[in-house]
Amino acid sequence: MTRRVRTVLAALLAAVLGAVAIPGVAQAATVNYVALGDSYSSGVGAGPYDLSTCLRSQKSYAPLWAAAHSVTSFRFPACGGAVTADVINGQVGALSSSTTLVTITIGGNDAGFADVVSSCRLGSTSACETAVNNAKAFATTTLPGRLDATYAAIRNRAPAARLVVLGYPRLFETGWCGLLAMSSYKRTILNQAADLLATVTAGRAAAAGATFVDARPFFAGHGVCAADPWIRDVSGLIEAYHPDADGYRYGYLAALTAAIG
Template sequence: MPQRPLARALTALVAVLTAAVGAAAVPGAAHATAHAAAGVNYVALGDSYSSGVGAGPYDQSTCLRSEKSYAPLWAAANQVASFTFPACGGAVTADVIGSQVNALSTGTTLVTITIGGNDAGFADVITSCRFGSTSSCTDAVNEAKVFATGELPGRLDRTYAAIRDRAPNARLIVLGYPRLFETGSCGLLAMSTYKRTILNEAADLLASVTAGRAAAAGATFADTRPYFAGHGVCAAAPWIRDVSGVIEAYHPNADGYRYGYLPALTAVTG
């Protein structure tokens, strides 16, 4: 996620096995789903939460794409006819409109995307909260929330419209971001409960705005928050990385993509 994507790659901002259990309960259900998806031409767009930052290992591009992200996992499990993966760590809506949509065509039948966190500057917000004072954290969160309700909706609308224009026959699925934190005890060096709480509230607002614009565009919104519940930073078994790596901090780890994002996508694709 060149220098600009790496700087923005920190963006942040239950029933995990429901789909798998449901398929196992019905004889042949998993086979039927894979068969139904066999004719799917799938393109995965978006930012670092789509490219798989945090899961590793990565391809040789600057986009930090991982085969352990939810998109390649879903494509492999469903034996799709074709899979294209232009998602890129650090991407903003302008990057999707300006370049990623070039991977779409009238033959595309499924598009997934996570986008908007970098536009709202959540990398800087999390940095302010992790290393700054309580007041600087509060100010950064409030500024991001103003952007999320003011400027971001129009950017999302233009992004979804560009996808529709390039792939008029595709189903568009917009995946949201999870809450990043648990708010219980987290050790002396962790962010305060207050900081973690207001960051989660900002994530909730971002999810609400994104869901609303996705619905307006006729897209399906896949809410990942229930799937990550109990597995944020400070959990006993976290699916979100803390500051273990500059690039990967506050992104899902491999379990987060497999047991959080993948079931969320599977739940809405049947």
């Protein structure tokens, strides 16, 4: 048998073996991954960003996870500033019946969390309390229905996909943080609001049959005012109170990997 014939036969055998599942031999899984959500998924805070208005960064947890797992396909419509309606009306179009994995962070913008933090950063203690209480009331009355509708829209477009809902971290450590920082009390009630948002989101994710990933333990000790913060303070207007590159890698990516591998 000539070398050319052996080469042709080897190529044919490889093609056959690649096309046919062999009992007892593990086959590479097909992973068609779509990352939906808001700025905590698009990677705001990590930089550098793409040329869209969504501030997508390749240092966010989603592209990092996709690269580490050599996925079959990866789509990344997550967008800074997104609310649940944006996911339903725009982002779910990236899904299909062949999608096998969907991740999402959503709900914080619906609850107006950025405005709440700004009210506490710039306003009085009373103004901070009012903003936090309003956000908590929204999270318990209106947000659950919006989350249900969002998860249902995802299921409708990608019925075979595993849906993974990631929560938000607590933004603050509550110890001494300098004379110009928010008071410990303000930081504490903001963290309590984040805890409530996590509880609500986890409940609705469970009702939708999704996997909830709690980011809070992975960011513990690395909030604003920590010795080694993974959350940006007010140094960047757009990036304020978002994870930095370490937060996405060692916080969110670690949390996602712990949950799904």
